[in-house]
Amino acid sequence: MIFKRELKRNLKSLIIWSIVLSGLILLTLSIFPQFAEQQKAMERLLEIYPESIKKAFGMNNLNMGDLLGFYGVEIYMMTTLLGSIYSAILASNILAKEENEKTIEFLLSKPITRSQIVTEKLLAVLVNILILNGVSTIASMIGFQFAKDPDVPTDTFTLLIVATVLLHLTFGAIAFMLSSILKKTRNILSVSLGIVLVSYFMNVMAGVSEDLDVLKYFSPFKYVDAALIINNNELDPLYIFIMDAVILLSILTSYMVYKKKDIAV
Structure with a gap:
């Protein structure tokens, strides 16, 4: 019941994000043929870029x-x-909004446990993330056909997709945990987005300056660095372990906190 309701609630948002992201992917890949034809000119242009920007x-x-x-x-x-x-x-609002919208009274009046609430909402987050990634993957595969030689190594491309899904699940799990701990959805959203943007900023700064290289260990974006994956044709086992650990710890914390949480009904 809750799972289906959450899918319906978030359907419009999912469609909008899928269309926007797919459109950006197709639009960007459509310019690749012109980019490839003028590669030498582009290379000269890139030489003008500061080395720190290219590294970032x-x-x-x-x-x-x-x-x-x-x-x-x-x-x-x-x-x-x-x-x-x-x-x-998606994940930052999914639990706390029941308290904010006063619908938690309705849920808890039904023969359903708090663990079931967490499980079904967690599944809704997982399914939405997988659908978005599925749509963007299909858009990328269609966009590859714009190239004269659209042959892309399947194994490497698959690794990039897996890395992207892992990254999204990591941030989704963290935001879900915050949704179980905090009460005000606005605060949860701010903190969740802040974590994503700060992580991305740390990844950029780690690439810009060698003095800040240590920051990369605190940024999940660095764990799924495209250059490392493409050049090595593998995902670093240590980084996979760290992301999996964060996801698992966040989910377990969500269950433990929500089961004991003082919810006014």
């Missing part, structure tokens, strides 16, 4: 004249950042 966005480690390299620099940044923002917005 992976331009120094990826060949933008190559379709997968172009994807790693231009598209991957959009799917990871925008998808993380969507995940944070």
Whole structure:
């Protein structure tokens, strides 16, 4: 009951985000053929860019004249950042809004436990994130066809998709945990988005300055760096472990806190 209701509640938002993200992906990939044809001119243009900027966005480690390299620099940044923002917005409101909207009284009057509430809402978050990633993946595959040689290594592309999903689930789990702890949805949303944006900023700063390199260990965006995945054709096991641990810890905390939470009915 709760699971279906949450899917309906968030359907409009999911459609809008899917359309916007897919549109951006297709629009960006549509310019790749012109970019590839003028690669030498583009390379000269990129040489003007400060080295710190190229490092920050992976331009120094990826060949933008190559379709997968172009994807790693231009598209991957959009799917990871925008998808993380969507995940944070979705998960940050999903539990606390019942208290804010006074609908928790209705839920708790039914033969349903708090653990069931958390489980079904968590599943709704998971399904929405997977759908958004599924749509963006399909849009990317369609966009690849704009290139004269659309042959992209399936294994590497799959790793990029898996990394993106893991990143979104990480931020989604953190925001979900905050939704179980805090009461005001506005505060939860602010903190959740703040975590995403600060993490992204730390990743950029770690690339800009070697003195700030330590910041990369505190940013999940660095764990799924496109250049590392494409060049090494693998996901770093340590980074996967850290993200999985954060996801698991956040979910367990959500269950423990919500079961004991003082909810006024």
